[in-house]
Amino acid sequence: MSTATAPSPQAPRSGADASPPRSGAGVRRSGARRATSLFAHGEPLVWLTAGSLVLALAMIAGLLALVVAQGAASFWPQPVVRVELDGGRVLMGEVTASEDYRPEPSVLDALSPEARVRAREALDTSAGSARRRMLRIGNYELTNEHFAWFSDFQQVPGSESLPEWALVIERRTWGRFYGLPKAWRVDGKVETTDPAEIHERLERERELAEERHERILVLERDEIGELNALQERARLAVRKAELEHGARSPQRAAAEAELALVIASSEARFGELQQQIRELRDVNRSRELVLVTADGIEQALEIGNIVRAYPANRIGSVEALGVYLSRWGEFLADEPRESNSEGGVLPAIFGTVVMTLLMSIAVVPFGVLAALYLREYARSGPVISIVRIAVNNLAGVPSIVFGVFGLGFFCYIVGAGIDDLLFAERLPNPTFGKGGLLWSSLTLALLTLPVVIVATEEALAAVPGSMREGSYACGATKWQTIQRIVLPRAMPGIMTGMILAIARGAGEVAPLMLVGAVKLAPELPIDGNFPFLHPERSFMHLGFHIYDLGFQSQNSEAAKPMVYTTTLLLIGLIVALNLAAIFVRARLRRRFLAGAI
Amino acid sequence: MQHPPVLTPEPGAPSQAPATVYKRAAARGAVFQAIQSGASFATVTHAAVAGEEAVLDIRGFDLWYGASRALWSVAMRVPRGKVTALIGPSGCGKSTLLRSVNRLNDLIDGVRVDGDMLLNGDSIYGSGVDVIELRKRIGMVFQKPNPFPMSIFENVVYSLRIDGERDRRVLEEVCEQSLVGAGLWEEVKDRLQDSALRLSGGQQQRLCIARAIAAEPEVLLLDEPCSALDPIATGRIEDLIEELKGSYSILIVTHNMQQASRTSDYTAFMYLGRLVEYGPTRDIFLNPQLAETEDYVSGRFG
Numbered sequence: 001m002s003t004a005t006a007p008s009p010q011a012p013r014s015g016a017d018a019s020p021p022r023s024g025a026g027v028r029r030s031g032a033r034r035a036t037s038l039f040a041h042g043e044p045l046v047w048l049t050a051g052s053l054v055l056a057l058a059m060i061a062g063l064l065a066l067v068v069a070q071g072a073a074s075f076w077p078q079p080v081v082r083v084e085l086d087g088g089r090v091l092m093g094e095v096t097a098s099e100d101y102r103p104e105p106s107v108l109d110a111l112s113p114e115a116r117v118r119a120r121e122a123l124d125t126s127a128g129s130a131r132r133r134m135l136r137i138g139n140y141e142l143t144n145e146h147f148a149w150f151s152d153f154q155q156v157p158g159s160e161s162l163p164e165w166a167l168v169i170e171r172r173t174w175g176r177f178y179g180l181p182k183a184w185r186v187d188g189k190v191e192t193t194d195p196a197e198i199h200e201r202l203e204r205e206r207e208l209a210e211e212r213h214e215r216i217l218v219l220e221r222d223e224i225g226e227l228n229a230l231q232e233r234a235r236l237a238v239r240k241a242e243l244e245h246g247a248r249s250p251q252r253a254a255a256e257a258e259l260a261l262v263i264a265s266s267e268a269r270f271g272e273l274q275q276q277i278r279e280l281r282d283v284n285r286s287r288e289l290v291l292v293t294a295d296g297i298e299q300a301l302e303i304g305n306i307v308r309a310y311p312a313n314r315i316g317s318v319e320a321l322g323v324y325l326s327r328w329g330e331f332l333a334d335e336p337r338e339s340n341s342e343g344g345v346l347p348a349i350f351g352t353v354v355m356t357l358l359m360s361i362a363v364v365p366f367g368v369l370a371a372l373y374l375r376e377y378a379r380s381g382p383v384i385s386i387v388r389i390a391v392n393n394l395a396g397v398p399s400i401v402f403g404v405f406g407l408g409f410f411c412y413i414v415g416a417g418i419d420d421l422l423f424a425e426r427l428p429n430p431t432f433g434k435g436g437l438l439w440s441s442l443t444l445a446l447l448t449l450p451v452v453i454v455a456t457e458e459a460l461a462a463v464p465g466s467m468r469e470g471s472y473a474c475g476a477t478k479w480q481t482i483q484r485i486v487l488p489r490a491m492p493g494i495m496t497g498m499i500l501a502i503a504r505g506a507g508e509v510a511p512l513m514l515v516g517a518v519k520l521a522p523e524l525p526i527d528g529n530f531p532f533l534h535p536e537r538s539f540m541h542l543g544f545h546i547y548d549l550g551f552q553s554q555n556s557e558a559a560k561p562m563v564y565t566t567t568l569l570l571i572g573l574i575v576a577l578n579l580a581a582i583f584v585r586a587r588l589r590r591r592f593l594a595g596a597i
Numbered sequence: 598m599q600h601p602p603v604l605t606p607e608p609g610a611p612s613q614a615p616a617t618v619y620k621r622a623a624a625r626g627a628v629f630q631a632i633q634s635g636a637s638f639a640t641v642t643h644a645a646v647a648g649e650e651a652v653l654d655i656r657g658f659d660l661w662y663g664a665s666r667a668l669w670s671v672a673m674r675v676p677r678g679k680v681t682a683l684i685g686p687s688g689c690g691k692s693t694l695l696r697s698v699n700r701l702n703d704l705i706d707g708v709r710v711d712g713d714m715l716l717n718g719d720s721i722y723g724s725g726v727d728v729i730e731l732r733k734r735i736g737m738v739f740q741k742p743n744p745f746p747m748s749i750f751e752n753v754v755y756s757l758r759i760d761g762e763r764d765r766r767v768l769e770e771v772c773e774q775s776l777v778g779a780g781l782w783e784e785v786k787d788r789l790q791d792s793a794l795r796l797s798g799g800q801q802q803r804l805c806i807a808r809a810i811a812a813e814p815e816v817l818l819l820d821e822p823c824s825a826l827d828p829i830a831t832g833r834i835e836d837l838i839e840e841l842k843g844s845y846s847i848l849i850v851t852h853n854m855q856q857a858s859r860t861s862d863y864t865a866f867m868y869l870g871r872l873v874e875y876g877p878t879r880d881i882f883l884n885p886q887l888a889e890t891e892d893y894v895s896g897r898f899g
Contacts, residue, residue, distance in 0.1 A: 470743040474756040484747075
């Protein structure tokens with residue numbers, strides 16, 4: 001140490017051995033201070049605590065940064081690259097991944113002699129590692145693959161280009177298509193071959209085609225759906241009459257006559273609608289975009305099948321932003337297609353929000369009432385202690401267990417009972433006796449019940465005894481005191497419980513897989529058909545959607561960006577639900593807790 | 598009964614004969630020693646009390662918190678339209694006695710009572726008494742201001758609300774009268790819909806008084822109403838008590854000798870759960886019959 005070799009007068013306390021002590025007491029004091037300061041001030045612990053916090057924050061920030069970066073970027077249009085490979089294959093598409101790897105020697109054997117020499121030289125200079133890139137090449141109906149890897153040494157030197165008019169076509173079926181525009185055909189007749197004009201026609205016609213598509217959807221889903229619902233109701237009436245009055249009863253005969261009438265009247269309307277749909281389809285089919293793929297194959301695409309088309313290498317950042325926003329719009333407001341790997345997630349957003357709201361409606365009153373009894377009415381004793389411990393332990397039960405319980409109890413016992421009582425005519429098709437929105441909400445309500453009970457109990461305990469006494473002294477009964485004084489005062493704390501329950505419930509997936517969340521729900525749980533809210537229906541959920549995209553999708557590479565985007569959306573949705581609840585809580589706080597008490 | 602009451606007073610015949618004996622004959626502290634040793638002891642009640650009409654008649658009242666006894670045969674007649682102060686060292690049972698009047702002690706587990714009180718002749722502890730109805734006849738103000746988490750208006754009319762009063766005119770009239778009565782009207786008349794929790798401590802306490810008098814109580818219990826307030830706010834509350842005197846019968850617990858001597862007409866001195874001496878405030882402070890009372894009010898003890 002420097003103090004030992006060069007004692008300086010400026011640092012008389014740096015060591016008792018280095019500078020002569022002035023007095024015995026002084027040395028002891030200074031020595032004692034040096035020995036204890038570190039621990040007495042808790043310096044290491046401050047660092048420890050701060051370090052833990054920083055670590056926790058870094059992990060959360062890392063997670064958010066990954067999700068936001070990946071999720072926000074996935075919709076940005078990439079340029080379309082065209083490369084010629086050794087052996088004559090030509091690829092065109094968007095670069096989606098790039099990595100360095102060590103090629104096996106056998107890969108080089110497949111190359112032509114001169115390419116092999118070049119590849120060897122390249123590999124020697126880079127110590128055996130080579131770059132390879134993944135192109136999204138689309139055109140699945142022609143190539144049977146969505147993606148293709150190629151290494152730098154495989155491509156013909158100087159062949160990489162960004163073709164000016166290369167179009168990226170997003171389709172309703174078969175995924176993306178990459179190609180160069182060749183012609184615009186109407187009813188089989190070529191109208192133009194100029195790329196700029198083709199693009200212009202495409203833009204204009206696509207909007208009209210979109211309108212026709214929407215119209216077809218309305219006809220199919222609403223009008224024909226309504227006819228189907230009418231027929232179904234008449235059919236069920238027959239079955240019901242049969243069950244209630246017997247197979248030969250006059251009631252059944254009447255119902256059957258009614259059914260015949262309904263079928264007869266709807267048949268005509270049905271044909272009419274079918275005709276309308278066919279006409280619209282024909283128009284959409286008649287306008288075709290002819291493209292040439294990188295391999296030189298001509299392919300005609302119907303306008304009705306095209307969702308979006310843009311010349312990726314021509315557009316500037318403003319148009320790119322337009323494509324980006326339109327993709328987000330589609331993502332948020334449309335239904336999924338291509339087994340969920342493309343299109344939107346509106347049904348999943350809808351399902352998540354409705355399920356969470358139903359859960360809150362179920363869990364908050366139930367939990368608050370239970371907590372009220374526990375805290376205000378029950379006489380404390382061993383039984384109440386056991387109940388409280390049990391409630392707390394309920395919070396630690398794995399969520400899948402709740403799913404199993406929900407399936408066994410709600411779906412198979414309660415639901416089957418309801419079916420027997422109210423929907424006997426639909427059996428053996430279950431109505432409530434299967435997974436559905438209501439059972440999912442109730443299962444999650446059960447899952448989040450401990451959170452609400454514990455938070456409410458704490459909020460009730462925090463209401464000052466002086467307030468209760470004041471109320472009793474005014475001649476209020478216990479219930480009046482609870483209703484007018486205790487509950488309003490505890491409301492912000494109860495809201496905290498609700499916020500925690502929402503945060504827990506909206507992100508929960510495992511139990512939902514058993515009690516009602518599905519990959520693709522044909523109908524939303526709320527629609528225009530009586531009784532408008534259909535709590536028995538299966539629904540889509542963002543959390544389950546992520547799992548399905550990431551691990552159950554046939555085209556998992558194409559679904560990967562959607563996984564991040566959906567995750568981002570789920571996080572955003574939970575944050576939004578929480579913010580709404582926090583906003584309400586802040587208002588309640590201002591009302592009931594202002595000023596010191 | 599395990600603890601037979603030492604004194605069973607008959608209405609209108611308070612015992613006062615032995616008082617002078619104590620002061621002259623016994624050494625100072627003899628009464629306290631007797632109390633501490635658990636010996637029997639009779640309350641000294643001045644003759645002047647007997648002349649007053651009692652709004653509240655406490656008759657040989659005992660109270661136990663579990664196994665420990667907090668009140669020993671307290672007998673006391675609280676006069677109508679007067680201010681009666683309860684004084685005594687901490688833990689002597691003043692607040693317990695006060696909270697027994699409106700049966701707030703019922704809320705505490707393990708409380709057992711014996712004896713009875715009469716509020717305008719109606720039994721308070723008799724069987725079949727509706728506690729809720731009873732409490733509506735008694736107003737109470739606590740040590741710390743405890744306004745409810747609602748508007749000033751709703752605080753004042755709380756007791757009417759819980760009775761189901763919906764007539765807006767009645768509510769507004771009672772609110773104004775009570776706030777005027779509590780000397781708060783001028784300060785809050787423009788912001789009756791504001792949260793009561795935004796008022797200052799002194800204002801909150803006057804609001805609590807307004808809330809207590811809104812129900813037209815037969816007796817008003819004040820449990821150290823100024824202990825959490827600054828001297829100026831305390832002064833205003835004392836003035837207010839002065840104004841309420843006459844229209845309300847007030848029973849006030851206080852630790853402050855000056856407050857007791859300034860505001861009250863009658864004073865009761867309590868010690869270890871017994872009512873030691875009870876009489877007109879002037880006599881208690883200037884001419885007490887017991888040396889112990891003199892020691893306490895003069896600050897030599899307690």
